[in-house]
Amino acid sequence: MSNAYRMVARAHGGPDVIEREDFAVPAPGHGEIVIETEAVGLNFIDTYYRKGLYPDALPISLGSESVGRIIAVGDGVTGFAIGQRVGTTQNGGAYATHRAIAAVKAMHIPEGIAPEIAAAVMLKGLTACYLAEDTFPARAGDIALVHSAAGGVGSLLVPWLLDKGVIVIAHSGSPEKAAQVSAEHSLSCSFADLPEAVKAITDGAMCHVVYDGVGAASWDASLASLRRRGLMVSYGNASGPVPPIGMLDLMRGGSLYATRPTLADYVATPELLAASAQKLFGRIxxxxxxxxxxxxxALADAAEAHRALESRATTGSTVLIP
Structure with a gap:
């Protein structure tokens, strides 16, 4: 227990602001469990908090996604016991060897799933779940454009949609990444050329929905790839935040819809979280x-991991190991 540490940011800035801090393992409060971390999922949202794009009080206890074994159970907790493996996407404090979390934010991890896999998939997989099942209840025959198709969310969203019979147009940032995507239509053209490529693939019909986690750089291309009354789902800002939207632009684009969803609103209750987790782990x-x-x-090398993520040098998911 004396070697417990976490990675924090005492100021907003680049990866260099991330530093190690030793701490005492907490006792669980009412409704809490304490886990000894086995694996931590790295997510682009972590960089938003580090840079100050998303507000949080300094010093910032980084990370949301972690998996571990329960080592202590607080008063008022039911359904969890010492020794069980659980995971959580509760914001704040995941970059740590030990963590106290609200039991209502925890999900049971099936024993057949390795902690590294669970840590790699929870946040991205639950995101793919709400994107495919709830934000746009995709149906067989629908046409969907998925940006960053080789990335953490994209690499789960594409097969999820394909399993539902959706026609997926996958877009990646390079030919190498596009080659990793198992979709009939896997593109790596420039954003400027993307709408024409979509038009050719769909014989001019364009897309029912665009799933865009890139943000500013892809916004115009995404809108131009939609059909009349299509849905623009902007769920991330990897290239920077989307500029202010002109409502008339949505009208001129064909009475388009636009939404900016976030996972918390789709797993807002223990029941919703459990149902989404069941869908996710069932598909695995x-x-x-x-x-x-x-x-x-290594968890202690979190700054190096952030550099790799922001330079687009990563594929699939990235995991930190204490």
Missing amino acids: ASGVLTPRIGQTF
Whole structure:
């Protein structure tokens, strides 16, 4: 227990602001459990908090996604016991060897799923779940454009949609990444050329939905790839935040819809979280999803992991190991 540490940011800035801090393992409060971390999932949202794009009080306890064994259970907790493996996407404090979390934010991890796989897939997989099942309840025959198709969310969203019979146009940032995507239409053209490529693939019909985690750089191309009354789903800002939207632009684009969803609103209750987790782990067990860990870093090397992520040098998911 004396070697417990976490990675924090005492100021907003680049990866260099991330530093190690020793701490005492906490006791669980009412409704809490304490886990000894086995694996931590790295996500682009972590860089938003580090840079100050998303507000959080300094010093920032980084990370949301971690998996571990329960070592202590607080008062008022039911359904969890010492020794069980659980995971959580609760914001704040995941980059740590030990962590106290609210039991209502925890999900049971099936014993057949390795902690590294669970840590790699929870946040991205639950995101893919709400994108495909709830934000746009995709149906067989629908046409969807998925940006960053070789990335963490994209590599799960594409097979999820394909399993539902959706026609997927996958787009990646390079030919090498596009080659990793198992979709009939896997593109790596420039954003400027993307709408014409979509037009050619769809014989002019264009897309029912665009899933865009890139942000500013892809915004115009995404809108231009939609059909009348299509849905623009902007769920991330990898290239920077989307500029202010002109409502008339949506009208001129064909009475378009636009939404900016976030996972918390789709797993807002223990029941919603459990149902989404069941869908996710069920698709892993059935082989629909094959989570791919592209790279691992030591937890203490979190700054190096952030550099790799922001330079687009990663593929699939990235995991930090204490």
